[in-house]
Amino acid sequence: MAVAEPATDDTHNYSQQTASPNISVTVGGTVLPAGETITTTNDPALTLTITADEPIEIISVRVDGETRRSYVPNSTTFAETTTLDLDAGTHDLAIVVRTADRTTTYAATVTEDSGAPLMTFESPISAGFVGPNGTYEQLNDTYTLNKSTVELRGRIHDQSNVEQVIIEHEYRYQYGTEPRDTDTRIEITEPNQTISRTLRLGPTQPDVGSGVNSLTIELRDEFGHVREYETTLRVEDTDPPNISVLKQYPVATRSAVRIDAEATDRVGLASVGLRIGPANGSGQQYLYTERQPTKQAISKVITPTVDVFDGTRNITLIATDQAGRTTTRELSVNYTELVTPQIQFNRSLSGSVDDRTVQAAGTVSEGQITRVRIETLTPDGETIDINSVYSGGVTENLTFRERLDAGSYPAAVRVRVLDVTGTEHTRRLALSQSEPADPLTRPTEQSADRGIDTMSETTLGAVESSDPLEPSSSNQSSLLGGLLSFISRHALAIGVLTAAGIGGAAFRQRRG
Structure with a gap:
């Protein structure tokens, strides 16, 4: 029996309206x-x-x-x-x-939702909705990679909620003459729309026809729809290891150098060692070894200490990967160079403060420092004034900003630095007299951590030269120094007398 369909906007008008159904x-x-x-x-x-x-x-x-x-x-x-x-x-x-x-x-x-979930694989393989115009491309049977640590990353597509993703990885290989396998199972509940998990794959073993990674990914939605992906991953080691020297440290307690270095390989390291001698030498001291392919490190930091009794010693770092490729890194180790500090004057903060005082500022760095002193010198090299900047344990870097008495200008300043071997290193600076700076209270505490910026209001003179001063005649120096000192101390009186004399002469002239 055919039934007439009501229009959705059909309305009947009655005097009394009942409730909606x-x-x-x-x-x-x-x-x-x-x-x-x-x-x-x-x-x-x-x-x-x-x-x-x-x-x-x-x-x-x-x-x-x-x-x-x-x-x-x-x-x-x-x-x-x-x-x-x-x-x-x-x-x-x-x-x-x-x-x-x-x-x-x-x-x-x-x-x-009548179908099972789908996945677009983004890393380390590409499949899914990645084809032209967003078409879906299935997984290949086999993929070849050049690294063993990978991130499996993908995006899930489904009309309903995907409740579980299961990742199963099996690696079949040979260790010695014995076949082995490892299984890894990862369960992800309520993955939302994406997954990301790190997998450690094993390398291929072409010599024995082994070394295969089997990968299975299963997706299950809330209605029980299941989709399973399967593929095989082959990891081929095509590049040799890399060796980076991170830093060299002098060992203060003895004439030795500690070396921090890192060996890396995209697939796996079989060994890392040290040879005392050149790269073309023979033998090595093994610092790391691992033959089990599933346990080989991708990155290994080594910290050997090498005795260097005199001069320079050549050493070689050696890294071998699981495929047998070897990388060597030869370097020269010099204990003296590592403990020798660099002395630098800050030219913008070094100069004269007044006619009898200078300021020296700078840094001592990149060494093994046990003592720092700063002194001013006469033209003959005699010490006029001396300050102790640092004295104590071993430090590598410090700044200084010291005021010292000066006999005359140009004034000579010398920095003396003692390293851990007992060797003293010096550097001299010649300062010319400039406009006097506003006097500041001289710091009472001589410490290694006094910063350069603590007295930035001081007006400082220019630095003439970092070369040693040529000694001058003592009579010439005394005469010049005395004259400059007299003029500086009595400048005001001289000015008053001069003004008075000029004014008196002008008055006499007007009267005449």
Whole structure:
């Protein structure tokens, strides 16, 4: 019997309006309120329960605007269960109910998930929705990689919630004459939309026809749909190891040098060693060895200490990877160079403060320092004034900013630095007299941690030369120094007398 379909905007006008029908919808066993969305498996069951104050004339079930079921109850209650025949994807569900005095429409969204989840692999292999125009490309049977530590990274695609991802990695290899295998299983629950896990793969063993990595990835959604991916990964070692020298440290307690170095290989290191001698020598002291391919390090830091009693000693660092490729790194080790400090004057902060005082500033660095002193000298090399900047344990870097008495200009300043071997290193600086700076309180504490910026308000003179001063005649020096000192101390009085003399002469001239 054909039933006329009600229009959704059909309206009956009566003097008394009754309440709207109560429409209850269940999809796949789950209540679906109006306006909500639900995801189901294939062709879910649809249950309708409708009650009204007036007899229900027509019920129409529509999917994406197409009528799928139609009922004429002629009753105030209705209950029915049917099957929603849906394609995979998202659909608009509408239930239109007409009573004697009104038409009521219920609307919701149903997404059918009828297929298993998919994955797009992003690293270390590429597959999935990566083809032209976003087409889906399946995994290859075999992939070849050039490193053993990889990040398995992928994006999950599914209409419903993916509840679990299982990654299984099996490596079959030979150790000595014995075949072996290792199994790794990783379970990821509620992975959301992406996964990322680090895997350690084993290298190929072409000599014995072994060394194969089998990889299986299983995805399972909330409706029990399962998809499984399988592939084989081969790791081929094509590059030799790399050796980096990180730093060399002098050992203060003895004439020796500690070396920090790192050996790396993309697949695995079989050994790292040290040879006292050149790269073309023979023999080595092994600092690391590992023949088991599943345990070989990708990176190994070594810290050998080498005795250097006199001069320079050549050593060679040696790294061999699991494929038998060897890298050597020869370097010269010199204890004296490592403990010898660098003395630098800060020319912008070194100069004269007044006619009898100079300031010397700078740094002592890159050495093994036990004592630092600064002194001013006469032209004959005699000490005028001396300050102790540092004295104590061993330090590698310090700054200084010291004020010292000076006999005359140009003034000579000398820095004396003692290293851990007892060797003294010096550097001299010649300072010319400049405009006097505003006097500051002389620091009372001579310490190694006095910063350069602590007296930045001081006006300082220019540095003439870092070369040693040529000694001058003592009579010339005394005469010049005395004259400069007299003029500086009595400049004001001389100015007053000069002004008075000029003024008196002018007065006498006017009177005349």
